Amino acid sequence: MTNHLMNTYMPTDFSFERGEGCYIFANNPKTGVEEKYLDFGAGVAVLSVGHSHPHLVAALNEQAQKLWHSSNWYKSTQQETLSKRLCDISFADKVFFTNSGAESNECAIKVARRYHYAQGNKHKVNIITFEGAFHGRTIGTIAAGGQAKYLEGFGPKAGGFTQVPFQDWDALIAAADENCAAIMLEPIQGEGGLRSFDPSFVVKLRTYCDENDILLIFDEIQTGIGRTGRLFAYEALGVEPDIMSLAKGLGGGFPMGACLATAQAASGMQPGIHGSTYGGNQLAMAVANAVLDIILAEGFLANVKKISGILGQKLLGLIDAHPTIFESLKGEGLLIGLKCKIVNMDLLAALYDQKMLAIPAGDNVMRLLPPLIATEDEVNLAIEKLDISATLLKIETTDGDI
Numbered sequence: 342m343t344n345h346l347m348n349t350y351m352p353t354d355f356s357f358e359r360g361e362g363c364y365i366f367a368n369n370p371k372t373g374v375e376e377k378y379l380d381f382g383a384g385v386a387v388l389s390v391g392h393s394h395p396h397l398v399a400a401l402n403e404q405a406q407k408l409w410h411s412s413n414w415y416k417s418t419q420q421e422t423l424s425k426r427l428c429d430i431s432f433a434d435k436v437f438f439t440n441s442g443a444e445s446n447e448c449a450i451k452v453a454r455r456y457h458y459a460q461g462n463k464h465k466v467n468i469i470t471f472e473g474a475f476h477g478r479t480i481g482t483i484a485a486g487g488q489a490k491y492l493e494g495f496g497p498k499a500g501g502f503t504q505v506p507f508q509d510w511d512a513l514i515a516a517a518d519e520n521c522a523a524i525m526l527e528p529i530q531g532e533g534g535l536r537s538f539d540p541s542f543v544v545k546l547r548t549y550c551d552e553n554d555i556l557l558i559f560d561e562i563q564t565g566i567g568r569t570g571r572l573f574a575y576e577a578l579g580v581e582p583d584i585m586s587l588a589k590g591l592g593g594g595f596p597m598g599a600c601l602a603t604a605q606a607a608s609g610m611q612p613g614i615h616g617s618t619y620g621g622n623q624l625a626m627a628v629a630n631a632v633l634d635i636i637l638a639e640g641f642l643a644n645v646k647k648i649s650g651i652l653g654q655k656l657l658g659l660i661d662a663h664p665t666i667f668e669s670l671k672g673e674g675l676l677i678g679l680k681c682k683i684v685n686m687d688l689l690a691a692l693y694d695q696k697m698l699a700i701p702a703g704d705n706v707m708r709l710l711p712p713l714i715a716t717e718d719e720v721n722l723a724i725e726k727l728d729i730s731a732t733l734l735k736i737e738t739t740d741g742d743i
């Protein structure tokens with residue numbers, strides 16, 4: 342069959358047909374038989390409560406029977422509920438709903454610039470980010486991410502973005518001149534290879550921002566909504582941002598996101614200056630409210646911490662058992678992974694053969710991003726599949742050497 346999809350991905354030759362909890366099922370194109378995969382990629386940290394969680398299915402169905410979409414021209418009780426809940430559990434006072442992570446970051450950048458504009462500081466437009474960052478694929482967020490491979494061929498890089506080496510204080514201070522509007526970072530760089538900022542660096546940064554009228558933006562699109570075992574990764578840093586972007590786990594598979602801000606940081610946002618046709622749509626609100634019902638339930642995050650502790654320990658054991666395949670443990674909570682000594686994509690291919698999904702990252706890392714509902718049995722199964730894959734790869738590597 343002619344492929345009419347734009348050539349932006351290189352998908353597998355099989356497609357998944359359904360999902361349940363931590364498992365996703367494909368029909369083998371040759372045999373027609375259904376095959377079960379352990380999904381420790383969770384759609385790149387999206388399926389926070391797993392595939393087809395009954396509470397989410399019920400919430401979506403119930404909303405779908407009533408109203409799919411009105412418009413941001415009209416009051417929405419679902420938006421009011423979700424925004425209140427998000428503010429109650431975070432530093433924020435104000436929320437803007439979006440449809441994706443990149444849009445949440447676009448909003449974060451606009452909120453920051455607009456704050457300074459409203460203060461009469463029209464020159465303060467520059468956003469500083471850190472090497473290895475990934476903030477999305479819009480024209481604005483590829484400029485923020487600063488990675489040549491995502492910028493190439495898309496015309497002039499949007500102005501007003503400066504990038505400094507990861508956690509380089511002197512470079513940061515040199516770049517943070519009187520035109521600096523905001524400094525933006527992922528508390529743990531996801532696509533960049535699970536690289537965590539040192540809390541002491543971020544505490545110093547917070548003070549610097551306060552003293553110099555610079556806003557601090559945390560991109561918690563991947564780290565937020567329980568992924569690290571805390572509701573938000575910033576809780577481990579001992580500081581709060583002025584603005585935070587969310588998406589992925591908040592929608593649990595429904596495409597939606599949010600930009601959160603303090604009342605002060607959001608003070609430049611006025612009617613008419615920003616908008617979205619779909620952002621805050623009733624279906625998205627119903628699903629995200631249902632996600633929060635689960636994540637905020639008593640004991641949920643404690644269990645994420647427990648399971649991620651077990652996973653981390655077992656991964657360390659795996660590194661010891663396969664020193665020629667794995668180098669080190671990266672990340673935190675269920676945003677965890679292994680830096681590989683072999684090519685990470687080879688490990689992912691071997692895992693496919695073992696019917697398990699994981700996600701690659703920069704710096705030759707393989708990410709494990711299971712649904713936050715993963716059990717100890719599923720962790721054990723993942724370790725078993727990783728162990729078999731590493732053993733087979735070791736045999737292949739040794740064969741090649743002979």
Ligand SMILES: Cc1ncc(COP(=O)(O)O)c(C=O)c1O
Nearest residue numbers: 441442443475476477531562563
């Ligand atoms: C930290 C971070 N920011 C932004 C994005 C972009 O999100 P989206 O693909 O939903 O636009 C991602 C996606 O991987 C991400 O991990």
